[in-house]
Amino acid sequence: MNASYQFAGLQRAKEPGLSVEECARRIHRLSYVEERLMFLQAAHIVTTPQRDLKGLLSRLQYEDGLHADLLKNRLTELRLSKAKSNSVPNDSLKIVFDEAMYSRGTVELLAALVKVFKPALLEAYRNYVRQTNGLADYESVRLMRQIIAEEEETLGLLEAAYEDVVNTPEDEELAGSWSATMEAMLNAAGGIAGDGETGEEVVRPSRSGAAFKVARRPERDSSFSSVWDVIHVDEDRVPERLAQMIATRLGEITIAEALAIVLLEVKGQPWSFYVAISRHMWDEMRHSLFGEAAAEHVYGDRSALPLRDFEIEYLFAMTPLELYAMLGIGVEAALMKYPPGKRAEYEFCRDTARHPLMTTLQDFDWADEVEHVQIARRQLKEWFPGDSEELAALAEKGMQFRARTRQLHPPSPMPDLPGE
Secondary structure (H helix, E strand, O other): OOOOOOHHHOOOOOOOOOOHHEEEHHHHHHHHHHHHHHHHHHHHOOOOOHHHHHHHHHHHHHHHHHHHHHHHHHHOOOOOOHHHHHOOOOHHHHHHHHHOOOOOHHHHHHHHHHHHHHHHHHHHHHHHHHHOOOOHHHHHHHOOOOOHHHHHHHHHHHHHHHHHHHHHHHHHOOOOHHHHHHHHHHOOOOOOOOOOOOOOHHOOOOOOOOOOOOOOOOOOOOOOOOOOEEOOOOOOHHHHHHHHHHHHHHHHHHHHHHHHHHHOOOOOOOHHHHHHHHHHHHHHHHHHHHHHHHHHHHHOOOOOOOEOHHHHHHHHHOOHHHHHHHHHHHHHHHOOOOOOHHHHHHHHHHHHHHOOOHHHHHHHHHHHHHHHHHHHHHHHHHHHHOOOOHHHHHHHHHHHHHHHOOOOOOOOOOOOOOOO
């Protein structure tokens, strides 16, 4: 008999493995670490100048948020209350990530992620899978195998970014110093899984004395030029209208950056709120990457079109509530109207421009925006203290601020494009 599929192919079926209590203790810490990594990476999207790294951090903050969500759900199956599963498992571990939030610049951020947190997290997952009874604890093992696969892939991507960014002796010294600090603190807190020797007397806040605030001005590298705004183009001027649509997608990076204010500075909401905003942030960054992919495909140069600056001026001047009401109830809900709206943009790409890639990208952009409106309605219903009329008035106030800001400077014509 081939015993490889005995016990449904699950490992360590006849070994005691970990108890339910021990599994819950470890998963509690793992879920907390994933949650804090979500916030850490989201917080630094604004101040990370490198465009490609901004995109990667946007993806990773969302995936880590999803990992935390899956693990929190597993905790309730292991007899841990929902309130307990959303609590801080260890004060020293909290201090470690509070300090990490104050990583100075991209070099320190990448040093903390690549040299400390991500490898330690992967090892904690692998150790868990090696030590638990795979038959008894099947649900945990199944989740962790999925998470391990994603963490392995994204650690490789972060390592590539580290090689690009940490490229001088000064950067290497800074990265080494900060990673050593973070590693010493993490070890003193018992490591990711909490199974190491602790020395909690050395886990003290140094940089994190005040509450973290998201920067109110995004930093950008020189990948793209910028203009205040671009002149609207009618659909009968097909190549220019397509270019304008691509440029609009490209500019959604600013919305992704601004959503960091909502994610980081709104306190006291249910965990589901933060998962939803995390997803919204990543979607907006994906839409910017839509524009980048389309520009590279159409013009052979991802930087052929400029970014628009006017959105920085109003988005980063708003409170989190004003910002999200304006986006979700104002801008994105208006895009559901037809015509013009998202459906019309999709039909233009499909029927008039007849551009297969942009047709696909606009199709998914439309689907995402429908979901964003639903997310906003759900979250604002719980978050906003007033009634629906007051919420609509708040969104309209934001829309008026947006319109006034847009008119501060004249828009620019579309640039001369390759092939025209």
